[in-house]
Amino acid sequence: MNPLAVLSAKEMRAAEQAAINGGVASAALMETAGKQVAEVAKQEWSKRPVAVICGPGNNGGDGFVAARLLAEAEWPVKVVRVCDRETLKGDAKLMADLYEGEVSEFDANALAGVGLIIDAIFGTGLTRPIEGDVKTALEAINAHPAPVLSVDIPSGVSTDEGAVLGFAIQAARTVTFHAKQPAHLLFPGRALCGVVDVVDIGITGEFDAKIFENHPSLWGARFPRPSWMGHKYERGHVMCVSGGPMSTGAARLAAEGALRIGAGLVTMLSPSAAAPVHASHLTSIMLREANTADEIAGHMQDAEKSNLVTIIGPATGVSEQTRDKTLAILNSSAGAVLDADALTSFAGQPDALFDVLRPDDVLTPHTGEFSRLFSVEMKDGGKLDAARAASKKAGCIVVLKGPDTIIAAPDGLAIINSNAPPDLATAGSGDVLAGLIAGLKAQGMGGFEAAAAGVWFHGACGQTIGPGLIAEDLPKAVPSVLRQLLKPLQEQDDGLTSQQGAQQQ
Numbered sequence: 001m002n003p004l005a006v007l008s009a010k011e012m013r014a015a016e017q018a019a020i021n022g023g024v025a026s027a028a029l030m031e032t033a034g035k036q037v038a039e040v041a042k043q044e045w046s047k048r049p050v051a052v053i054c055g056p057g058n059n060g061g062d063g064f065v066a067a068r069l070l071a072e073a074e075w076p077v078k079v080v081r082v083c084d085r086e087t088l089k090g091d092a093k094l095m096a097d098l099y100e101g102e103v104s105e106f107d108a109n110a111l112a113g114v115g116l117i118i119d120a121i122f123g124t125g126l127t128r129p130i131e132g133d134v135k136t137a138l139e140a141i142n143a144h145p146a147p148v149l150s151v152d153i154p155s156g157v158s159t160d161e162g163a164v165l166g167f168a169i170q171a172a173r174t175v176t177f178h179a180k181q182p183a184h185l186l187f188p189g190r191a192l193c194g195v196v197d198v199v200d201i202g203i204t205g206e207f208d209a210k211i212f213e214n215h216p217s218l219w220g221a222r223f224p225r226p227s228w229m230g231h232k233y234e235r236g237h238v239m240c241v242s243g244g245p246m247s248t249g250a251a252r253l254a255a256e257g258a259l260r261i262g263a264g265l266v267t268m269l270s271p272s273a274a275a276p277v278h279a280s281h282l283t284s285i286m287l288r289e290a291n292t293a294d295e296i297a298g299h300m301q302d303a304e305k306s307n308l309v310t311i312i313g314p315a316t317g318v319s320e321q322t323r324d325k326t327l328a329i330l331n332s333s334a335g336a337v338l339d340a341d342a343l344t345s346f347a348g349q350p351d352a353l354f355d356v357l358r359p360d361d362v363l364t365p366h367t368g369e370f371s372r373l374f375s376v377e378m379k380d381g382g383k384l385d386a387a388r389a390a391s392k393k394a395g396c397i398v399v400l401k402g403p404d405t406i407i408a409a410p411d412g413l414a415i416i417n418s419n420a421p422p423d424l425a426t427a428g429s430g431d432v433l434a435g436l437i438a439g440l441k442a443q444g445m446g447g448f449e450a451a452a453a454g455v456w457f458h459g460a461c462g463q464t465i466g467p468g469l470i471a472e473d474l475p476k477a478v479p480s481v482l483r484q485l486l487k488p489l490q491e492q493d494d495g496l497t498s499q500q501g502a503q504q505q
């Protein structure tokens with residue numbers, strides 16, 4: 001299975017069942033899961049009194065295994081149950097029976113003197129909000145100074161959404177099995193996991209995953225690279241529609257993003273009144289006047305020949321005019337990246353936009369713009385489903401921005417990004433992102449991959465700069481990230497060339 005695959009709770013159960021059908025004993029999976037938890041505890045922490053808190057299901061079963069193995073390794077172990085003994089069944093009961101030490105019920109003294117807490121209360125089987133005695137136990141764990149190692153997922157976090165169901169554990173580290181689940185990548189779940197270790201428990205076989213964690217290995221092979229014999233006209237053209245004279249910076253940030261990521265030509269389409277402002281800033285980016293939707297349409301005419309992709313939205317203003325300009329782009333053969341005001345200009349009449357979007361167009365809303373366009377209220381944990389549903393509804397690629405940006409395609413595929421530092425939450429940062437995506441699309445990447453690669457680049461540039469970052473820094477950081485990304489790909493090429501040379505000799 002692709003190591004970047006992200007499985008839902010249901011898919012995880014199906015993968016587990018497939019392994020069992022293939023001849024692996026379910027108790028063996030649980031034994032390995034518990035063993036891996038104990039191994040992580042031993043690797044990460046020195047020997048110390050540990051409390052293993054076990055819940056009613058198989059997550060608790062993993063906890064009993066970890067407790068037995070840590071006790072065998074002579075750790076002082078205390079097992080505390082947050083359920084009635086009778087509720088344990090199947091493999092969990094078997095593992096509870098195999099644990100020979102004392103098991104107590106959770107009370108005020110349960111955590112006295114412990115230096116590590118293993119949270120094996122709930123995993124993928126959490127179905128309802130945490131309340132009552134269980135909540136009291138979770139509160140006591142969070143209030144205790146010892147670090148928490150969560151089994152599979154911090155108890156209280158919903159696997160498929162990363163939302164807190166009533167109350168949740170704050171872990172220092174989380175050991176999960178076989179593959180990550182959405183909650184390990186989506187906030188607030190991701191922050192509650194601490195460091196996530198994905199460990200092998202012996203589940204093999206292919207799985208047709210629909211969700212992936214963003215990484216160059218998903219799209220690196222299709223990432224554009226300049227060739228020796230190529231010229232700028234083969235590297236695509238990005239046009240960027242500017243706002244008025246007092247709002248030109250956003251479009252310039254987008255244009256710079258597009259040029260830095262490698263688009264061969266970038267042109268600013270500016271209202272006449274704003275053209276002098278741009279003229280005093282732009283050097284390698286071309287400047288053309290375009291005041292109306294018709295004039296924009298005129299610039300789109302040779303779109304196919306130059307592989308033109310047009311960005312509209314950054315500070316273009318929420319207006320009928322922006323709507324008409326957007327429609328002019330979508331009714332041409334130019335590709336489109338629609339951001340900010342271009343999206344909000346269709347709030348209340350989204351079908352006028354959805355009817356003309358093409359599958360490869362890219363929308364890049366932040367949560368507020370998304371809610372306005374798709375008329376949905378965003379709740380904690382609703383993001384992944386909302387982005388996938390929106391992509392289907394709009395019939396194009398949707399990039400729902402945030403600390404855990406989702407890139408969704410109409411066929412249900414989704415990528416969750418995980419490399420964005422919080423420093424990226426700054427004015428103009430999203431404008432650069434629109435430019436990066438358009439620049440990659442103009443160079444021939446499909447909308448979905450261009451969006452995933454653009455989002456990853458944006459995060460990597462943010463990491464390169466770090467604290468103090470302003471949006472103007474992002475295009476400047478692109479070359480160093482490009483160098484890092486293309487180096488291994490270049491080495492692969494060099495390897496191939498030398499192999500071919502050897503074969504020819």
Ligand SMILES: NC(=O)C1=CN([C@@H]2O[C@H](COP(=O)(O)OP(=O)(O)OC[C@H]3O[C@@H](n4cnc5c(N)ncnc54)[C@H](O)[C@@H]3O)[C@@H](O)[C@H]2O)[C@H](O)CC1
Binds near residue numbers: 128
């Ligand atoms: N995926 C794998 O291949 C493996 C997973 N393992 C572990 O198994 C758990 C999932 O186990 P499951 O029994 O399905 O669920 P839980 O242990 O999370 O708990 C279910 C249990 O809890 C009750 N319950 C649910 N919500 C609440 C609530 N809010 N309050 C009280 N009680 C609640 C529910 O009724 C059930 O009784 C997975 O996470 C892994 O840790 C295997 O061990 C290895 C293979």
Ligand SMILES: [K+]
Binds near residue numbers: 119121
């Ligand atoms: K847990």
